[in-house]
Amino acid sequence: MDFSLLLALTAIALPVLLHLLTRANKPRHGTRAKLPPGSLGLPLIGQSLGLLRAMRANTAERWIQGRVDRYGPVSKLSLFGAPTVLLTGPAANKFVFFSGALAMQQPRSVQRILGERSLIELTGADQRRIRGALTEFLKPDMLRLYVGRIDGEVRRHLDAEWAGRGAVTVLPLMKRLTFDIISSLLFGLERGAARDALAADFKHLIDGMWAVPVDLPFTAFHRSLRASARARRVIAGITRETKARLERGEASRSSDLIACLLSLTDGSGAPQLSEEEIVDSSMVTLIAGHDTSSILMTFMVRHVASDPDTLAAMVQEHDEIAESKGDGEALAWEDLAKMKFTWRVALEILRMVPPIFGNFRRATQDIEYDGYVIPKGWQVFWTASVTHMDAAIFHEPAKFDPSRFKDGSPATAPPCSFVAFGGGPRICPGMEFARIETLVTMHYLVRRFRWKLLCKEDTFARDPMPSPLHGLPIQLESKSSH
Template sequence: MDLFFSYLLYLIVLSTISLGIIFLPYNHKSSNSKLPPGRKGWPIIGETMQFALAAQRGNPERFINDRMNKYSPEVFRTSLMEENMAVMCGAPGNKFLFSNENKLVTSWWHCSMKKILYFPSLFDNPATQDQIKTPSFLPEFLKPEALKHYVAIMDLMAGMHIDMDWAPYREVKVFPLAKKYAFALSCRLFMKVDDPQCVARISHPFELIMAGFLSVPLDIPGTAFNRAIKARNIVHKELLAIINKRKMELAQKGNSAARDLLSHMLLEANKNGEIMSETEISTHLICLLLATHDSTSAVITFVLKYLAEFPSIYNEVLKEQMEIAKSKGPEEYLNWDDIQKMRYSWNVANETMRLTPPVQGAFREVIKNFTYAGFTIPKGWKTHWNVNTTHRNPKYFPDPEKFDPSRFEGRGPEPFTFVPFGGGPRMCPGREYARAQVLVFIHNIVTKFKWERLDPNEKISYNPSPIPAKGFPICLQPLENIY
């Protein structure tokens, strides 16, 4: 059962037991006429049911579009996850939220997410939570200047992964293999962990962590939240062993011990005065691994989906990637300059993220009353920006259901309309990392194979990233057998 439905199930059971009655949904009515138009839905659970159903059925944009059409194309009010929620719509809504980070709004995570990520000593300290979300040294590590050193490792690992898990088989399931590759790469680059058994011990519990993220925070046996807490503890134990080993290596060898994010954290954080405990470092790593667990693997999966559906686009990507491959020596790996040459391939990836975004949006908490589009958004409310208010909006993208990479040529879409990585101070710091990872994988898979979908009618659900119901099975055709 997906994370939304596990959350809803427990909420419904709890509310039924505690209240002993069945409520009827009701529209929002308030003496304050300046609140955004909308409805609260059911008591306690609000409209979370409808929100989850739309995602489960593969059209999360329906929840957004129906309310934009009914109430307002600028902002509407709903109730999600027990919170009063103002959904800011369109490019103006995105711009407003992104531009007012830490002025009118600040980042907000559901309490179950925070309790799973943070240990009790960190959960009770808001200052520590903010530091864990945005450590000062993280953006520096993920900038192109730093990432260019890791493109060759990405290329090496992508080639090894394809040779081991793809090439020996005629049929494969893309999504689980893409997740395996993305997670192994994160472990290698973030912590220099490449032992398959160690990676497996870390990766397997992450499925339970993800499943419990939006569950009701009831830490009793059998609940998704309880399983997520136990899984977090398992991961934490593994990470602490890695951290302690690295600290010993650094004490003995200094900067030459390793060149990865973990060493960077241990060395640079103290240099910048950000003294962190081992628990905090472990939490940083868990957050980063979670961020790469489903997102980039979803992009890779659906890029392959669209390339299978549109042979002409596949041929253009193949042409671009073959030109790069021919420019390399037999034992020469990709470099940062090669990534910059993959313009058309990145346009394809962008159009993939427009139609099948790896993240649906994010939430903010209102820290100061403000007025938007003539409506008052009170302090304490939550706000939500959602990619579907722009990505499939014909106002911004004509013929929005058409897969057309040319939308991203030249200057590309208008500002604040294409937002798979968010925007403003909270824009995803890993966007360049994701770009390099996706393009390196595209290069390796396209230059070796062509493929066909085995189930053209496979359903897609969102949880919250897009998930193909059957893992997106394909039939591989080695290029050497075609050309």
């Protein structure tokens, strides 16, 4: 964003925000608790630029820890124009995930791009209704039906984009793969011009989600809004077509997400979700199922390139599975249960490089926590790295050790310490879907290819999700026997 525009916006907003923040900084009449320590900084800007700079320089964990060292596990600051309380530690995570007085909170830019009736915006009964509808599609009984389709998408992608190439850039390829998988399972959208057009719009949509929400022609936010409008029209059209197919008996509840959501009715037989809610839910699911899984698989590729022991153990696990199947036979639900070591590797990657650095909640009433008051309307910010990299919770946290997750969860860690998927009533409903997608992809990658990193510098930045240097270019070699 142009700096002069930022200054102009600051000048316009300064008097109003100063008044609001001054009022918000005072505890409400009658409360005996006090505000957390810390400073709200400059109006509008607060500590936002400092955090964003730290994320892009891959020093955000140190930035957060510096605040903890200075103020303790509870402190106040201002992020993205709103007074905020930073909460850290397992007890704080549990409070954030389970408190009924905290609602989901996203930047206004995200809300405008994804819609007003999405899972991340709703509260109370509406939130439970939408979440229940998505959970219906994402439960194991439904997902086991889709393993073969995911298998086919992965194999076609590797044949088209990896096989025969001397070098590839991993992150953009993983993003396209996860987009293809989820657009097939969500919308029944097969390969072709319509899927390619939606993929192009989706890229512009993502670019503006965390931008300053200024709707001017030259801004990323403006481009993102236009892309969002086009994507929403496509999804609305698919919704109407799917509804007609269901009425003609040409589709069933298990065809895809849209069909599943359209098939849900209440006690009187009326649809549970409106078309707007289906479109908004599809937008959120498309993003949630796209970025996080592609980042996880990219960082798995990055890690095993320099960890031959881990790679060898993964190859052995997947070779044994392949030997038990017929030539060319697709993976099945039962095969995924045998990929225990690979999933432990994935969980350890998620501990060390969580795709979601942190997230926001909003106080719906005055709340007391640990002797401090969080005023109604303030944001609450939690981060994964504080507990993930705490030596008191995970021994030698900087060491890669998949055995921490031998039983699928860290045995010695207190509850709400490993929070890569969040926790509580709002734990990621797509966790099992991400597991299937990751395991199927890694099965074919480690059996079909060898690779080595082409960047000498092994680092990454967050913007806001982690991205390896240059998208992780690798030198690729096919294994001729596979």
